[in-house]
Amino acid sequence: MAKVRERNQSAIIEAASQYFAKYGYAATKVADIAKEANIPKPNIYYYYNSKDNLYRAVLESVTEPLLQASKPIQELDDPVEALTAYIKTKLMISRDHAYASKVFANEVMSGGQSLPKDIEDELQQQSEMIIAKFDTWIEQGRMDAVSSHHLMFTIWAATQTYADFGWQICRVMKKRKLSKQDYSEAAEFLTNMILKGCGVHSDTKNE
The missing domain is CATH 1.10.357.10 (Tetracycline Repressor, domain 2)
Incomplete structure (x- = not known):
């Protein structure tokens, strides 16, 4: 279970990094990150609670x-x-x-x-x-x-x-x-x- 969580979080961070780098914070949508990471959108909120927290995790x-x-x-x-x-x-x-x-x-x-x-x-x-x-x-x-x-x-x-x-x-x-x-x-x-x-x-x- 821990490996699944680690793998999912790694995919989310990689996808979020790409979108934040290319489009900036304001123009980036969590839905786009979820699609890029191939992970359901609710899972991103499960791991990070908010877009702000996800941005901090990328940093x-x-x-x-x-x-x-x-x-x-x-x-x-x-x-x-x-x-x-x-x-x-x-x-x-x-x-x-x-x-x-x-x-x-x-x-x-x-x-x-x-x-x-x-x-x-x-x-x-x-x-x-x-x-x-x-x-x-x-x-x-x-x-x-x-x-x-x-x-x-x-x-x-x-x-x-x-x-x-x-x-x-x-x-x-x-x-x-x-x-x-x-x-x-x-x-x-x-x-x-x-x-x-x-x-x-x-x-x-x-x-």
């Missing part, structure tokens, strides 16, 4: 992985290892949660008007933690004296673009869908660019 489906993605930065002392893991994970989120990522991006671009306060606060705390860790690495001599804020924004933009502009990227690369190898190459390229461009290294200058 959580991507913000929870985003919040988890920064654990290497929080927990690891080695900036090379931490940034490599962070960039790779951020790209995998763009790959595996493309539509939900677009919903989140649209929410941010609209000023976060419907973003739940607790999620907003968690994301803010995460940002402050990342900036503080970058500053620590700079102070330790493990990174050039770059702007910690702009480094974080650059990583966000470079990884998020594979979700938000996936159609254009596929068109330029003449592919219907990016492969695992494409994402691996993107992760390697972005990691090398960040590490070399910001002078990131494992050992402190005094060691």
Whole structure:
């Protein structure tokens, strides 16, 4: 029974993510989501009670992985290892949660008007933690004296673009869908660019 519930909720979130991403919150109808997910409309209300709750669930489906993605930065002392893991994970989120990522991006671009306060606060705390860790690495001599804020924004933009502009990227690369190898190459390229461009290294200058 639990597996059926999990499978149904996964189908609902995927369908809702697509509709919210393509048409926005106001223009999306629960009936259309139910049809796309091939699940009776009453079942959606059974699982989520309301369209508002479903929208929050879609946001959580991507913000929870985003919040988890920064654990290497929080927990690891080695900036090379931490940034490599962070960039790779951020790209995998763009790959595996493309539509939900677009919903989140649209929410941010609209000023976060419907973003739940607790999620907003968690994301803010995460940002402050990342900036503080970058500053620590700079102070330790493990990174050039770059702007910690702009480094974080650059990583966000470079990884998020594979979700938000996936159609254009596929068109330029003449592919219907990016492969695992494409994402691996993107992760390697972005990691090398960040590490070399910001002078990131494992050992402190005094060691």
